[in-house]
Amino acid sequence: MTPHDDQMLLDTPFASRVQAACELREWESWKGYASPIAYEDVELEYFAVRNATGVFDLTPMTKYRISGPDAAAFLNRLLTRDVGRIRPGRVGYTVWCNDAGMVLDDGTLFHLSPGDYRLCAQERCLDWLLTSALGLDVTIADETAEVAALAVQGPTSCATLRAMGLDGLEALRPFGLRHYPFDGGELMVSRTGFTGDLGYEVWVAPAHAEALWDALFAAGRDHLIRPMGNAALELARIEAGFIQAGVDFVPAEQVVRHGRARSPFELGLDWLVDFDKGHFSGRSALLKERAQGSRFRFVRLDVEGNKPAAESFILNKRGKTVGHATSAAWCPSAKRNVALASLEMPWGRPEDELYAEIYFSRELRWTRVEARCRIIDGPIWDPPRRRQTPAPDY
Amino acid sequence: MPSRSVAEKWTMKRMRQYDAIVIGAGHNGLCNAAYLAKAGLDVLVVERNPHIGGASVSRELYPGWTYSNCSYVCSLLRPEISRDLELARHGLQVVPYHGGVTFTQDGDHFGNYPDAERLHREMARHSRRDANAYERFEADVTKQTRLIRQFLLATPPDPTSFKPKDLKGLLEFASAFTGMGEEGLLDSVRFWTMSIGDFLDEYFETDVIKAHLSGSGVIGTALGVYSPGTAYVLLHHYMGEVDGNVGAWGFARGGMGAVAEALAASLRAFGGEIVCDADVHRVIVEQGRAVGVALADGTEYRAKLVVSNLDPKRTFLKCFDESDLPAEVVEQARNFKIRGSSGKLNIALDGLPTFNGLSPDSPLMLTDMHCTDSLERMERAYDDWKAGTWSQDPYVDMLIPTTVDPTMAPPGKHMMTVFVQYCPPTLAQGPWTPQARDAFGQTVIDQLAAHSPDFKDLILDCEVRTPHELEDEVGLTEGNIFHGELTFDQLLFNRPFPGCAQYRGPLRGFYLCGSGTHPGGGVMAAPGANAAREILADLKRPDVTPPSYPND
Numbered sequence: 001m002t003p004h005d006d007q008m009l010l011d012t013p014f015a016s017r018v019q020a021a022c023e024l025r026e027w028e029s030w031k032g033y034a035s036p037i038a039y040e041d042v043e044l045e046y047f048a049v050r051n052a053t054g055v056f057d058l059t060p061m062t063k064y065r066i067s068g069p070d071a072a073a074f075l076n077r078l079l080t081r082d083v084g085r086i087r088p089g090r091v092g093y094t095v096w097c098n099d100a101g102m103v104l105d106d107g108t109l110f111h112l113s114p115g116d117y118r119l120c121a122q123e124r125c126l127d128w129l130l131t132s133a134l135g136l137d138v139t140i141a142d143e144t145a146e147v148a149a150l151a152v153q154g155p156t157s158c159a160t161l162r163a164m165g166l167d168g169l170e171a172l173r174p175f176g177l178r179h180y181p182f183d184g185g186e187l188m189v190s191r192t193g194f195t196g197d198l199g200y201e202v203w204v205a206p207a208h209a210e211a212l213w214d215a216l217f218a219a220g221r222d223h224l225i226r227p228m229g230n231a232a233l234e235l236a237r238i239e240a241g242f243i244q245a246g247v248d249f250v251p252a253e254q255v256v257r258h259g260r261a262r263s264p265f266e267l268g269l270d271w272l273v274d275f276d277k278g279h280f281s282g283r284s285a286l287l288k289e290r291a292q293g294s295r296f297r298f299v300r301l302d303v304e305g306n307k308p309a310a311e312s313f314i315l316n317k318r319g320k321t322v323g324h325a326t327s328a329a330w331c332p333s334a335k336r337n338v339a340l341a342s343l344e345m346p347w348g349r350p351e352d353e354l355y356a357e358i359y360f361s362r363e364l365r366w367t368r369v370e371a372r373c374r375i376i377d378g379p380i381w382d383p384p385r386r387r388q389t390p391a392p393d394y
Numbered sequence: 395m396p397s398r399s400v401a402e403k404w405t406m407k408r409m410r411q412y413d414a415i416v417i418g419a420g421h422n423g424l425c426n427a428a429y430l431a432k433a434g435l436d437v438l439v440v441e442r443n444p445h446i447g448g449a450s451v452s453r454e455l456y457p458g459w460t461y462s463n464c465s466y467v468c469s470l471l472r473p474e475i476s477r478d479l480e481l482a483r484h485g486l487q488v489v490p491y492h493g494g495v496t497f498t499q500d501g502d503h504f505g506n507y508p509d510a511e512r513l514h515r516e517m518a519r520h521s522r523r524d525a526n527a528y529e530r531f532e533a534d535v536t537k538q539t540r541l542i543r544q545f546l547l548a549t550p551p552d553p554t555s556f557k558p559k560d561l562k563g564l565l566e567f568a569s570a571f572t573g574m575g576e577e578g579l580l581d582s583v584r585f586w587t588m589s590i591g592d593f594l595d596e597y598f599e600t601d602v603i604k605a606h607l608s609g610s611g612v613i614g615t616a617l618g619v620y621s622p623g624t625a626y627v628l629l630h631h632y633m634g635e636v637d638g639n640v641g642a643w644g645f646a647r648g649g650m651g652a653v654a655e656a657l658a659a660s661l662r663a664f665g666g667e668i669v670c671d672a673d674v675h676r677v678i679v680e681q682g683r684a685v686g687v688a689l690a691d692g693t694e695y696r697a698k699l700v701v702s703n704l705d706p707k708r709t710f711l712k713c714f715d716e717s718d719l720p721a722e723v724v725e726q727a728r729n730f731k732i733r734g735s736s737g738k739l740n741i742a743l744d745g746l747p748t749f750n751g752l753s754p755d756s757p758l759m760l761t762d763m764h765c766t767d768s769l770e771r772m773e774r775a776y777d778d779w780k781a782g783t784w785s786q787d788p789y790v791d792m793l794i795p796t797t798v799d800p801t802m803a804p805p806g807k808h809m810m811t812v813f814v815q816y817c818p819p820t821l822a823q824g825p826w827t828p829q830a831r832d833a834f835g836q837t838v839i840d841q842l843a844a845h846s847p848d849f850k851d852l853i854l855d856c857e858v859r860t861p862h863e864l865e866d867e868v869g870l871t872e873g874n875i876f877h878g879e880l881t882f883d884q885l886l887f888n889r890p891f892p893g894c895a896q897y898r899g900p901l902r903g904f905y906l907c908g909s910g911t912h913p914g915g916g917v918m919a920a921p922g923a924n925a926a927r928e929i930l931a932d933l934k935r936p937d938v939t940p941p942s943y944p945n946d
Contacts, residue, residue, distance in 0.1 A: 051798070369944075381482075394801050
């Protein structure tokens with residue numbers, strides 16, 4: 001059930017706490033929920049994630065509960081990954097495509113218990129899910145408003161959650177999940193996140209949301225916990241090299257102009273496509289693309305200088321436009337000026353000399369620079385703690 | 395010629411011949427070595443202490459607590475170098491903090507809030523006019539930081555030379571000045587020579603605001619707030635940045651040793667070597683050329699060139715046979731102005747102290763804290779130094795890094811760093827003694843306790859460092875943190891002194907790369923990179939140091 005009333009923006013179950021902490025009172029709409037852009041200082045919030053613990057209210061994330069005898073079969077038809085390899089108690093990052101092999105969205109699939117799944121996504125996709133379920137014995141429900149969630153991310157996140165009483169959490173491997181009793185109910189913790197650092201996501205029923213926030217911040221005080229808004233998360237995810245629906249690609253169902261959608265290959269997500277698992281939506285189109293070649297290449301660029309290449313054209317050495325940046329930021333921990341960019345084939349080969357066309361203004365004067373770009377091979381920011389099990393204390 | 399014994403021959407064979415030896419594993423020595431190694435040279439860094447870092451160190455001197463026991467905050471480290479040497483990949487993370495607070499004797503405080511409007515309100519609480527004048531102050535200081543920043547990663551041109559490189563440099567210098575307009579030019583000359591007290595008097599009327607802003611003008615120098623040249627010292631503390639935020643300061647995660655460790659990791663990745671416990675007794679000079687170093691224990695290392703990260707005084711007066719040097723250079727080194735003026739307390743705390751008038755949740759708890767609320771008290775503190783004693787009412791630059799960095803102490807416990815002005819290199823009644831050092835420490839603790847009722851009860855451990863310890867343990871002559879005063883007579887083409895200002899020493903094959911060279915002290919790493927550029931030019935090798943970011 002989706003909540004609706006006369007308010008323009010909805011409150012999440014953490015609203016009382018979020019509003020009290022949001023000193024800057026900067027809000028934006030995230031799927032109709034009031035979501036803070038920043039609480040106090042974007043920089044401090046970003047550094048909470050990279051240095052201590054940042055807490056992000058991700059309740060507005062679209063969530064579907066998928067269960068029933070054919071749940072796994074359904075998901076295998078829907079997703080490009082082999083769902084059979086995501087065992088109970090595990091989480092997997094995945095994409096799903098339309099029949100043309102164009103990406104509808106990316107998200108995470110939680111295998112809660114045998115045959116019982118939660119799919120978390122940026123975009124709403126109930127229509128597509130129900131269409132894909134034709135002929136299968138599966139129940140699909142939108143549980144966005146029934147599950148409250150906080151991302152607890154950063155080097156002291158494990159220490160914070162353990163101080164809250166989640167014993168043994170350090171043993172949880174990346175993409176694992178665990179359940180703990182909490183506040184007379186239950187709390188689920190997954191070692192997942194959108195920051196590229198050590199971190200967890202904590203899921204509870206809305207009735208326990210305020211108790212969770214209070215317990216978390218009390219436990220995290222000595223671990224330098226801080227709430228974080230969308231701006232800090234955006235910076236962290238670009239530094240982690242993660243793409244976002246609606247920003248780095250247009251969800252295929254929403255595309256109006258011909259040719260603007262992207263396939264998983266065109267987003268650098270080849271590793272998510274499993275042709276060996278049997279049929280899935282988009283498989284034939286993707287097989288064809290693999291044989292004939294893609295139209296675009298998705299690259300992560302290190303841009304010379306320190307001016308973010310936001311919305312920049314990417315030029316080749318003859319000055320011809322060969323693509324554009326979809327996301328860009330100076331990344332404070334990686335110390336790199338990162339741009340995620342979609343380039344026309346064949347551009348983006350290691351030997352290509354590429355430039356970002358950047359405009360910036362200082363005291364009413366605009367300057368244009370062509371900054372040399374180098375393709376980042378491998379992760380942009382990848383601290384060992386992200387993968388370490390047992391998770392470190394800081 | 396007598397034939398060498400077999401053992402001698404064997405030793406000689408075993409002895410590696412390096413392309414370059416760098417004396418001192420401080421941040422500039424490591425940066426210099428990293429660039430030489432990056433250019434393909436075979437480089438050895440020799441370090442006197444058992445640990446690297448010089449004054450960029452993290453030390454566990456009390457179990458469970460890490461002290462940044464010399465330099466303690468980071469801003470000046472050039473972003474171009476940090477990125478180019480991939481210091482982030484090698485483990486360096488600089489976490490910014492914003493703002494400051496000065497406690498007043500009447501129990502109030504002035505909070506230098508990071509948010510501009512909040513700062514305006516706070517200033518207006520003391521003076522509405524000052525609150526508004528701050529905008530003019532900021533613009534004027536920014537003009538000067540823009541001017542100087544473009545010369546940080548460049549060798550200062552020699553005004554007496556007619557080499558094309560120097561002429562080009564001078565031209566750039568002149569055009570930067572004229573680019574500021576006539577008024578800007580006049581302002582600049584005044585700014586570079588005037589006192590911070592006089593400068594602040596042109597903007598503000600409130601004692602505590604002036605005192606708060608004046609601190610950056612005297613930190614690390616043996617000058618008072620009304621001494622000419624201190625306005626420039628403020629600029630030196632304002633010209634750094636964290637992630638493009640000019641003037642911002644931050645903590646190196648894990649303490650300032652993280653800077654040295656990351657530079658060392660970068661150096662090793664390029665194939666460079668570091669030897670610790672290697673105390674250089676003298677630079678070996680043969681036929682007017684530096685050819686290696688002899689250690690105190692008799693070990694010798696040979697190289698085609700030798701670079702010193704030590705301050706000019708220590709380099710020329712302690713590491714050479716005087717007869718190997720031109721007499722003029724010995725004289726210049728003797729007269730080089732390098733005076734100890736500061737002390738340091740590193741304190742392990744059992745909990746977070748409370749301060750008069752501040753809530754424990756105040757953003758001001760995460761800032762630098764001070765207890766001197768007037769320029770008069772600042773100047774009187776300096777008077778004590780001149781009289782040969784530590785300030786009885788000292789100026790402190792105090793921070794609690796553990797409010798930002800979770801790695802420095804156990805959860806809920808804290809580490810406090812207290813930088814103190816003024817503290818003389820020797821006392822009027824004679825050299826420092828352990829008793830005098832402890833009395834100095836007690837003076838500082840009493841100063842802080844006057845504004846924090848529970849502070850004394852929370853102290854678990856306290857390391858007190860006077861200039862004596864800074865010289866003895868770190869090797870800073872007289873304990874001067876900048877490797878020589880940052881006064882106009884010792885800046886640019888006069889740093890450390892004429893003839894040695896382009897990183898070349900007075901002998902062939904000998905170079906300087908420490909903070910005693912342009913652009914001076916602070917954990918900047920620019921001298922190390924600039925020296926590498928000159929060395930590579932002499933070797934006719936391609937320049938591998940990064941260009942300066944454009945001044946926009």
